[in-house]
Amino acid sequence: MTTTRRTFPRDFTWGSATAAYQIEGGAREGGRGPSIWDTFSRTPGKVDGGDTGDVACDHYHRWQEDVDHISELGLGAYRLSISWPRVQPGGSGELNADGVAFYRELLAELHRAGVSPVVTLYHWDLPQELEDAGGWANRETAFRFAEYARLMARELGEAVTVWTTLNEPWCSAYLGYASGVHAPGRTEPAAALAAVHHLNLAHGLAVQAIREELPGAKVSITLNLHVVRPEDPSSEADLDAVRQVDAVGNRVFLGPLLEGRYPEDLLADTAAITDWAFVHDGDLGHIQQPLDVLGVNYYSTTLVRRYAGTGERVLADSHKSTTHSPWVGCEDVEFLPLPGPYTAMGWNIDPDGLVELLTSLGTTYPDVPMMVTENGAAFDDVVSGDGRVHDVERVEYLHDHVHAVARARELGADVRGYFAWSLMDNFEWSYGYSKRFGIIRVNYDTLERCWKDSAFWYRAVVQTGQIPDVDDIEYAFEA
Ligand code: GBH
Numbered sequence: 037m038t039t040t041r042r043t044f045p046r047d048f049t050w051g052s053a054t055a056a057y058q059i060e061g062g063a064r065e066g067g068r069g070p071s072i073w074d075t076f077s078r079t080p081g082k083v084d085g086g087d088t089g090d091v092a093c094d095h096y097h098r099w100q101e102d103v104d105h106i107s108e109l110g111l112g113a114y115r116l117s118i119s120w121p122r123v124q125p126g127g128s129g130e131l132n133a134d135g136v137a138f139y140r141e142l143l144a145e146l147h148r149a150g151v152s153p154v155v156t157l158y159h160w161d162l163p164q165e166l167e168d169a170g171g172w173a174n175r176e177t178a179f180r181f182a183e184y185a186r187l188m189a190r191e192l193g194e195a196v197t198v199w200t201t202l203n204e205p206w207c208s209a210y211l212g213y214a215s216g217v218h219a220p221g222r223t224e225p226a227a228a229l230a231a232v233h234h235l236n237l238a239h240g241l242a243v244q245a246i247r248e249e250l251p252g253a254k255v256s257i258t259l260n261l262h263v264v265r266p267e268d269p270s271s272e273a274d275l276d277a278v279r280q281v282d283a284v285g286n287r288v289f290l291g292p293l294l295e296g297r298y299p300e301d302l303l304a305d306t307a308a309i310t311d312w313a314f315v316h317d318g319d320l321g322h323i324q325q326p327l328d329v330l331g332v333n334y335y336s337t338t339l340v341r342r343y344a345g346t347g348e349r350v351l352a353d354s355h356k357s358t359t360h361s362p363w364v365g366c367e368d369v370e371f372l373p374l375p376g377p378y379t380a381m382g383w384n385i386d387p388d389g390l391v392e393l394l395t396s397l398g399t400t401y402p403d404v405p406m407m408v409t410e411n412g413a414a415f416d417d418v419v420s421g422d423g424r425v426h427d428v429e430r431v432e433y434l435h436d437h438v439h440a441v442a443r444a445r446e447l448g449a450d451v452r453g454y455f456a457w458s459l460m461d462n463f464e465w466s467y468g469y470s471k472r473f474g475i476i477r478v479n480y481d482t483l484e485r486c487w488k489d490s491a492f493w494y495r496a497v498v499q500t501g502q503i504p505d506v507d508d509i510e511y512a513f514e515a
Contacts, residue, residue, distance in 0.1 A: 049453030050498040051113035055159035058462035062096030066134040069125025071161035076219030087468025107149035110498045117159035127163030143195040152197035159203040172231035182241035189249035204260040205235035210362035223360040240323035258331030263389040273342035277369045296324035306365040331409035336383035339372040379413040390440040398449035412457035414471040425488040
């Protein structure tokens with residue numbers, strides 16, 4: 037095997053990631069309650085093809101086989117999420133013993149395979165009962181989440197290597213409550229900002245609850261941060277558009293979580309939408325908790341300019357957001373199409389953006405170790421005559437981004453791990469099963485799993501801590 041020069045240390049964490057609603061299925065089994073994604077996906081017109089997570093990859097029944105794949109890939113860690121409505125069907129009160137048992141067995145099996153579980157408590161599947169009471173726009177939801185986190189810490193304890201409170205609160209708040217392309221499908225900008233704050237609060241309260249139950253617990257949150265570039269770097273107006281998008285997309289989380297304050301410019305930018313009265317005295321103290329690691333999900337970059345106010349405003353759409361933008365308060369920002377190449381999602385491929393993101397985070401928050409908790413790509417996979425999926429583009433994408441992580445590390449960023457999204461093809465939210473991100477293919481008729489070339493390539497990375505060349509796919513057919 038030929039390799040590039042760069043190598044990762046032995047203690048670097050290599051993993052792959054999934055999320056409960058995207059893979060489990062078993063939506064009505066084992067006492068699970070409904071979540072906002074059940075409701076949303078069963079509403080005609082919300083998800084492509086009318087797809088739902090009712091069966092998904094049937095991981096709920098095939099989890100042992102899936103752990104075998106994780107083990108054969110040689111992964112040191114597996115990032116999964118707990119379905120809140122499976123373990124606490126209505127989002128409060130008694131736990132559902134069957135649901136807890138499911139995760140207990142799964143975690144035990146991972147440990148037997150020598151795999152460390154990185155567990156996300158909330159990957160978007162809010163119990164429907166809590167949405168009926170106002171969802172994330174309701175402050176009470178933050179307290180319900182902290183209670184759920186406490187119970188999980190009590191029940192699952194030492195079996196969890198890293199606790200992640202939330203996955204991508206940007207998506208929960210803005211796609212769920214502003215653009216409405218995700219559950220619960222609301223289009224209320226003020227509610228989206230309230231949701232942001234209540235998600236931040238939920239995180240802080242949950243971290244405290246977990247640490248009270250498990251003093252040695254490692255805790256984290258995973259953010260999707262936006263690498264925002266100006267169309268014209270010499271234009272003050274475009275640079276101000278970047279500042280604004282950075283405020284409402286990134287600093288609205290990083291500020292309270294890591295510095296104990298909301299950015300002043302954000303409050304000014306959004307003054308016409310809300311007075312931020314939902315931020316109560318003492319909240320910021322709860323939100324700012326020391327993090328053992330910051331999870332960073334990275335897929336693409338964003339290009340903006342200041343809208344001149346005349347002519348049609350450009351809103352390059354990577355989110356099906358047509359009439360309602362997820363970018364609350366950014367009515368005078370244009371989101372420009374990027375130069376490509378693109379993935380099947382239409383997302384621009386830009387590994388340099390990952391280097392920029394990790395190095396700038398490392399500079400701003402030098403004491404916070406990072407892990408890339410998601411990175412990967414959807415492509416139009418083809419099963420070839422030999423029954424295999426020669427997903428050269430995905431291998432190339434992963435190659436270039438793993439290389440980007442190595443470059444960021446060389447530049448001093450404290451990146452401790454990388455998780456490929458996703459272990460297997462799955463329910464891609466509003467795109468249903470039409471988009472495939474897996475390194476393992478799922479045949480949705482038979483539910484059989486089959487390694488794509490990217491899985492073989494990734495196994496070689498994991499085994500050697502080096503980065504095999506894209507065209508060096510000999511490894512694919514070795515035992
Ligand atoms: C992640 O979401 C999810 O955690 C995961 O469940 C999902 O399957 C996976 O990625 C693939 O989608 O400037 O408005 O275009 C990623 C969602 C995609 C949100 C890119 C931000 C760009 C913002 N992100 N998107 S925009």
